[in-house]
Amino acid sequence: MSTEVLEPAGPSKGTITLVHLYPREMSIYGDRGNTHALASRIRRHGYTAEVVLHDPGDDFRHDAHLFMGGGGQDSGQARVEADLGAVGPTLQAMARDGVPMLVICGMYQLFGNSFHTVTGQVLPGLGILDVTTRGNDRRMIGPVCLETEYGRVVGYENHSGSTVLGEGQQPFGRVLSGHGNNGEDGLEGARTLNVIGTYLHGPLLPANPMVSDALIAVAAERATGRPFEPEPMSDPLADEARERQVRRLIGHR
C-alpha cells in the first residue's frame, strides 16, 4: 500500500480518501489517469485528496470515501482474486451504503454477478451490479460515445466479454456510437446507487469531468458531513477534446 496526500492551494474544506484498487494488476489502458484526474479535481475543488493505492494483501481502508478500479489482463485478474474475495463483503456493504465507486472493464465484470468463460467455467463476481458477462471470441474495440445522465460521454472500449444487465438494472448510458455492453441492446455499463461500472477507458474521467464531479460530490458529503462545496471551474481543454470526439463519432446530431 502507498498513500499520498495532496493538499489544495488554499485552506482545505476536508479530506477525501480515494482508494485505487489494485493499481498494478488492474490498470491497463491508462486507467490510472482516472485516479490522477479525481485527485487533481478534488484539490481544485478545495479539498485534500488522500490517494491510497490498495495492493493485494494490504489492510483495507474501511473509512474510504471513493473507489476506483480498472481493467486487467487475465493474469492480473488471477492475482487479485483472493484479496477481492476477502474485501468483497466490505465493498458490497459500502456500495449499499452509497459509497461512490467507478469500476472499469475487468473490474466492472468482477463487480457483476458472474463471468462465464468461453470454456464453460463460471466465475462468481461480487454481485454489486446486477450484470452477467460471457466470454467471447469477438473483441469489441473502438471509440465510444454515450448519452448519460451526466451528458454525453466519450471513451474507448476494448473488451471481449459481453455483458447483459439484469431485470431493472440501470445502464451507465445509451450507446450513440460504439458497441457498449454487448453490441446488441444499445446499453453501456451499469449504475446502482453511486457505483458506476463501464467498459470505457480513455481514460474516462479526464475528458468527462462532469462524471468526476458527480463522484466527488457524493464523496465530499460523506467525508465532511456537509453538502459538496464545489469551486467554479471551467474545463476548456476537456470540453473541446470531448466535443471533437462527439462530432467525429456522431456528427451534429
Added chain:
Amino acid sequence: MLRTAAAVVAGKTARALARRRGGGSAFPGLVAERIQPRILRRSLSCVRGGIVVVSGTNGKTTTTKMLVAVLRAHGRSVFTNPTGSNFTRGVLSEMLPQLPLSGRLVSDMVVVELDEAHAMRFIDEVPPTHALLLNVARDQLDRFAEIDHTAALLARLGAASTEGVVANADDPFIARAADAVDVPVRWFGLDASIADRLPELTEHDARFDDEPVTRQYGPGDARLRPVDERVFDIVFDDVTVGPVTLRQRGLAAMINATAATTTARMLLGEAFDAATAATALAAVQPPFGRGEVIIVDGQPLELVLVKNPAGFGVALSTYGTTPVATMIAINDNDADGRDVSWLYDVSFASLRERGVAVTSGMRAYDMALRLHYDDVHTGQVVPDLDTALDAFTAGHPDEPKRIFCTYTAMMALRRTLAARHGLAQFGEDGPQ
C-alpha cells in the same frame, strides 16, 4: 522449379510496377506467393550462415540495422528487410530483385525484423537458426490485446529457433521465455553499475511480481557499461567492444547495440572482431523517426516517433534534459493506434519546466489535456499539422526544436518538411 521461376518473375514485375506507382511494399510478395506458396522457404534454403529473426516491442529497427552493419563489416553478405517493414511479405518483396530464377537467395546470412505476430507466420514457413528477443512492452496498436499474449508469441519464436537465442536478461518476460528453450542462449543486459537506470528501458506498470534476478554472465554474454552519456563499452568476459559512440543518443540505443553485438558474436564465433564491431556500430545512421534531424532555417528540428508508453518514456528521458522547444503531434488512425488512453501511462513531468509550445494532430486537445494533468503548460493547441508546424517554427526561430509524433502525424509532417525544406525523399517504412 518452373513454378518458382514463374513466381519470381511475376513478383519482380509486380514490384517494378508498384515502385513506379509509388505503391506499398507487400504486394509483390503477395503475387509471388500466390504462384509459389513455398517461395519464402525455398528462397532461404541455401542460406548457410544463419537466419536471424529480431523481434520485441521496441528497438527492432535500430537493432536490426546495427546487427546487419556489424555482420557486413566482418565481410558477410547479409539480406535484410527494409527498415520498419516488419511483416513477412515485406521480406519477400524486398528479396525479389535479388532472387535468381532458381528462387534461391545467394547470401551468407539473413537478418529480418518482424513484429511478434508476423514472426509466427515466418516460423511456420522457415525455422530461423537464431532469434534475438529484445523486450515486451504494451503496444498501443490494437492488434495485441494483452502483454501476456505478446510474451507468449516471443516465447514461441525462441522455441522455434534451431541453433541459438539471444535474450534480454533484464526483461522478465524475455528471460522466462529464453530460460525455457533447448538451444544455447546468450544474454545481454545492463552492467550492475547502472542497474538503477533499468526503468528508463522498461514499462514499469507490467513488471510487478518479477523480482530482478541477478543473472550470472557467462562466455558470450554481454553487459552494457556506459562511460558517459554518449560513450559506452560492451563488456564480454574475455573481450570489450568499445569505447563506442553512436550517432543515435540515449540508453535505449546503447542497449540495442549491446543486443546486436551479442548476436553478431554468437553468429560469427571465432571470426568476431571487437574493433571491427565497434567501428561498424559507430557508423550506423539512426533509422527513420528515431532522432532524425532536419535543418530548418538554420536550426535543427528533430522528429521522434512515439508509439507506446515505454517508447515515449524512453524518448522523454533520452531527450528530456536538453533544452529545446517541444511540439507533440498525436493522431489516432489505425497505424497510430486508435486508443489514446496510453498517453496517461506516460509521465510528462520532465517537460514541466519549459512547457510544450504546440500540441497538434487529431487528438491535439486530448494531448493538451493530458499535459494539463501533469501541470505542463501548452502554448497553443492547433489540430491541423501544417498550421501547427508553421506556428511552431515561426514561434521558435532561434532554438533547436523537437517534435514527438505518432506514425501518421510523422508521415504528414515529414511530407510538409520535404516540400518546404528540400528534405530527401523517404521510403515506404511501416509503423513498427
